[in-house]
Amino acid sequence: MSLRLFGYWRSSASYRVRIALNLKGLGWKHQGVHLLRDGGEQLKADYAHLNPQKLVPTLVADGVPLTQSLAILEYLEEAYPDPPLLPEDLAGRARVRAIAAAIACDIHPLDNLRVLRYMKNALDSDETARNRWYAHWITEGFNALEITLGASETGQFCHGDQPTFADCCLVPQVYNARRFHIDMTPYPEICRIEQACLGLPAFDLARPEQQPDCED
Amino acid sequence: MSLRLFGYWRSSASYRVRIALNLKGLGWKHQGVHLLRDGGEQLKADYAHLNPQKLVPTLVADGVPLTQSLAILEYLEEAYPDPPLLPEDLAGRARVRAIAAAIACDIHPLDNLRVLRYMKNALDSDETARNRWYAHWITEGFNALEITLGASETGQFCHGDQPTFADCCLVPQVYNARRFHIDMTPYPEICRIEQACLGLPAFDLARPEQQPDCED
Structure with a gap:
């Protein structure tokens, strides 16, 4: 392998x-x-x-x-x-994948580097407009996600008490949010799950700051 | 059910x-x-x-x-x-899912209605700028996809000779491209597969024009 x-x-x-x-x-x-x-x-x-x-x-x-x-x-x-990083039951698997996709399809691609570059170069957007844009899509996404995470299927992690695809997507998105100084106060569930994840070595060792190419 | x-x-x-x-x-x-x-x-x-x-x-x-x-x-x-809408082998499944995600994560969310609305209302972008934006992300995505579809794994459809998730995502994205008058000449493989798909009743009956709420 x-x-x-x-x-x-x-x-x-x-x-x-x-x-x-x-x-x-x-x-x-x-x-x-x-x-x-x-x-x-x-x-x-x-x-x-x-x-x-x-x-x-x-x-x-x-x-x-x-x-x-x-x-x-x-x-x-x-x-x-x-x-496993997906639960066994079909509805649970669908819920985990939907949370992952809500982040990976509807938040992150809008705030990607290539998009911010296009806004600057082709739309002539200034930094204030780009930061507002960045925050807008995270806020839209997290507002919905905080509701979704209020359901009984949520446990220590996004779905039950084992990490899943959903947590793999959530933690990096929260990292982005913090990097761009998004106010996380309205998202206690998201923050609680992020902290639970970062307590595990698998998440901790994956953090950007732990990578050999980190420049921070 | x-x-x-x-x-x-x-x-x-x-x-x-x-x-x-x-x-x-x-x-x-x-x-x-x-x-x-x-x-x-x-x-x-x-x-x-x-x-x-x-x-x-x-x-x-x-x-x-x-x-x-x-x-x-x-x-x-x-x-x-x-x-099945996924092939059996792991590499094939990964390829199909990657094509689907390239469309569902990296083209469509950028051109979504809510994004065009935000551009108009919050960024004050005019229609010309919004149409350029729309075309830009389809073109970026289709340029890459046309290369991917040049591989030997492509058959009558995006992957082999049975329709998969990839085709489920491709055909609606081409519909959007045509609706916004994107020049499809540079994408012969994409167009060939779209036509193969639309020859099947499952695709034909799913077309927007066939839906009860169609207003065209």
Whole structure:
């Protein structure tokens, strides 16, 4: 088994995959792709050959390049089922995947680096407008998520008392929110679950600050 | 078994779920949620109770509200495995899910109605800028997808000769592209697969124009 993760310390999609790899106790190698240096290493031909979208992460698993963090989580679950990151019952699995997708589809892609760049360059948006935009989509998403997490299915983590895909997506999104100084006071459930997650070594070791390419 | 789909004829996320329901030969009931009428029926309290994100679709399956189209596709695959909408091998499943996510995470959410509204109201973007934005994210996504679809795993459909999640996501995204007059000439593979899909009744009957709430 060989797992090499092409990612970037501050990329929240890479962070999701690092958490899942750690939760499953898999050995993996880090391969930094610097999103800013030289205009972005993800745009260079050798990386684009692995990932035509020119986005991180890419997990090269036994020579096969796998892209898109949600698809990579599903792959890891199928290839390395123990410990599971999805509950057993169908409705529970659907709930976990819906929470993950609410973050990975409806918050993060809107606040991605390439989007902020487009806003600056093509829409001529100033920094204030871009920060408002960034905060708006996190707030929209977290408002809904805080309601969803009020349900009885929530336990110590987003769903029950074992971490799932939902937690793999939540923690990196909260990291982004804190980085951009979003007021987290309205989200006690989200904050409680984030803290429970970060108490586990699998999450702690996946933090951006723990990565070899960290520049903070 | 009871399946009620809360959706909107022109919502491409709803369209994905309609295709999957049809491909699996499932009987389902349509429940229209008009995204524009009265400022948007999806924002009303009774719908928000089903779907705290206030987005369509929601599939109520035997009384349980399921949200997020990708999570709903996974639910349908697990609850009604025959015919499968994912290939059997792990690498193939990862490829199909990555194509689906490339559309559902990195194209569609950026061009969603709520985003265009925010651009108009909060960023004061004019129609020309919004149309450029819309086209930009489709073009970025389709450029990468056309490369991905050049691989040998592609068959009559996005992956092999049976429709998968990838096709469920591709066809609605091409519908959006055509609606906004995106030049599809650079994407012969995408167009070929779209046509192969629309030749199947499951796709044809899921088209926006075939829905009871269609206003075209």
